[in-house]
Amino acid sequence: MKHLNKLFLAGVLALSLNAQAQDEDNPWAIGFGVNAVHTRFGAGSEFPHQFDKFFQTDEWNVLPSVSYITVGRNIGSNFSVGLTGSVNKVDKVVYRYPFTNTHDIAHVDDYTYYGADAIVKYSIMPKSWFNPFIHIGGGYTWLDEKGNGTLNGGIGFNFWFTENVGLTVQSTYKHSFEDQAEANVPRHLQHFAGLTFKFGGKDTDKDGIYDKDDACPEVFGLKEFQGCPDTDGDGIPDKDDACPEVAGLAQFQGCPDTDGDGIADKDDACPEVAGPASLQGCPDTDGDGVADKDDKCPDVAGPKENAGCPWPDTDGDGVLDKDDLCPEVKGTAANRGCPEVTEEVIKRLNEYARTILFNSGKATFKEETYVVLQNMNKIFKEYPNSKFLLEGHTDSDGSNALNQTLSENRAAAVKAYLVENGIASDRLKSVGFGETKPIATNKTAKGKALNRRVEVKLIKE
Numbered sequence: 001m002k003h004l005n006k007l008f009l010a011g012v013l014a015l016s017l018n019a020q021a022q023d024e025d026n027p028w029a030i031g032f033g034v035n036a037v038h039t040r041f042g043a044g045s046e047f048p049h050q051f052d053k054f055f056q057t058d059e060w061n062v063l064p065s066v067s068y069i070t071v072g073r074n075i076g077s078n079f080s081v082g083l084t085g086s087v088n089k090v091d092k093v094v095y096r097y098p099f100t101n102t103h104d105i106a107h108v109d110d111y112t113y114y115g116a117d118a119i120v121k122y123s124i125m126p127k128s129w130f131n132p133f134i135h136i137g138g139g140y141t142w143l144d145e146k147g148n149g150t151l152n153g154g155i156g157f158n159f160w161f162t163e164n165v166g167l168t169v170q171s172t173y174k175h176s177f178e179d180q181a182e183a184n185v186p187r188h189l190q191h192f193a194g195l196t197f198k199f200g201g202k203d204t205d206k207d208g209i210y211d212k213d214d215a216c217p218e219v220f221g222l223k224e225f226q227g228c229p230d231t232d233g234d235g236i237p238d239k240d241d242a243c244p245e246v247a248g249l250a251q252f253q254g255c256p257d258t259d260g261d262g263i264a265d266k267d268d269a270c271p272e273v274a275g276p277a278s279l280q281g282c283p284d285t286d287g288d289g290v291a292d293k294d295d296k297c298p299d300v301a302g303p304k305e306n307a308g309c310p311w312p313d314t315d316g317d318g319v320l321d322k323d324d325l326c327p328e329v330k331g332t333a334a335n336r337g338c339p340e341v342t343e344e345v346i347k348r349l350n351e352y353a354r355t356i357l358f359n360s361g362k363a364t365f366k367e368e369t370y371v372v373l374q375n376m377n378k379i380f381k382e383y384p385n386s387k388f389l390l391e392g393h394t395d396s397d398g399s400n401a402l403n404q405t406l407s408e409n410r411a412a413a414v415k416a417y418l419v420e421n422g423i424a425s426d427r428l429k430s431v432g433f434g435e436t437k438p439i440a441t442n443k444t445a446k447g448k449a450l451n452r453r454v455e456v457k458l459i460k461e
Contacts, residue, residue: 026198027074033194036060088113114142131158146184150174338385349456363409387459392432395448408432
């Protein structure tokens with residue numbers, strides 16, 4: 001009795017503890033403690049009288065040692081099943097006299113009491129530190145060597161000190177169906193008080209969250225993140241954090257946005273300077289669509305094709321160098337930036353060409369002609385995008401064949417000189433006409449001199 005009272009005292013103290021157990025977390029349970037057999041035989045064995053003076057502990061038979069053991073298994077939905085084995089000594093029974101409604105406690109020879117019972121429990125508040133339950137079941141009970149089968153039912157309470165350890169207090173009514181005057185074991189109450197230990201829950205990472213509820217069962221984590229870690233402490237678990245080692249914002253999946261431009265640093269080509277998304281977070285000071293980091297002229301707008309710089313117009317003719325075929329010589333837009341060859345220019349070229357002097361019967365120049373050729377070369381260079389035709393002509397002296405060859409060679413000689421002095425060969429074409437196109441009479445020396453000539457014409461494309 002003294003031991004039983006101590007266990008009840010422990011149960012009262014447990015009410016002050018804030019602990020809970022969840023059967024689904026630790027599906028197995030084992031319990032042990034003391035049991036008390038409350039025997040009300042005779043007329044008192046009728047069901048209503050079994051509960052007369054329920055807490056009259058001096059009517060209880062208690063074995064002052066560990067006298068029961070139970071093993072249980074949670075099966076889900078707040079239900080659990082178990083087996084209980086108990087042993088006791090019955091040395092007193094309570095008789096009730098039906099006519100006088102009085103009770104007597106009779107001392108008897110010690111009967112050895114054995115119980116083997118199966119139980120089904122339903123937990124009413126399974127996740128609370130205070131966990132009441134109801135139970136039903138059945139079993140077999142012996143007094144010495146005689147026994148009866150019983151149908152059992154009752155109530156109980158668990159007071160959990162910790163998640164795995166608690167005090168269990170339970171009362172079970174055992175109903176035998178035999179005639180009570182002849183029953184080997186009459187109907188009676190059996191009370192239990194002892195410790196229960198829950199086990200079987202798996203917590204691989206030892207973070208206090210069972211694997212079945214742990215979203216990261218192999219990595220130590222936090223309860224608020226279902227067992228997953230938050231390495232950078234930004235409130236976003238690592239498993240959902242695109243930057244798990246750097247604190248960031250939820251809108252960027254845990255990544256920071258240092259410059260506050262709405263682009264996460266990991267996607268920002270300029271993470272410390274604000275810029276638009278169209279330029280990967282980099283600024284564009286001159287607004288030309290070229291990020292400053294790639295802009296060779298960040299303060300002056302210019303096209304991307306020219307690295308953010310405006311196109312130059314070296315010769316100032318209004319045609320940008322990129323479109324100017326003559327970027328260093330002023331020209332006109334109509335001629336793609338090159339100067340246009342006017343009739344005046346052709347006239348000037350021909351004035352020089354008519355003074356070109358060749359050695360008699362040859363395609364070589366007289367010394368005084370080189371000055372003329374140099375002046376012509378300067379004019380050709382002023383029109384670098386224009387093409388010219390050089391025509392050679394002779395007088396009528398000599399055979400036609402000889403004159404044709406001579407005219408061709410003289411025109412070619414002028415071209416060769418100009419090419420040697422910087423004029424592109426594809427800009428010049430030479431041709432000879434012999435004596436076929438005179439501009440004066442061949443009957444006078446003056447006329448022949450005029451017919452021996454080189455003419456320059458513009459080739460129009």
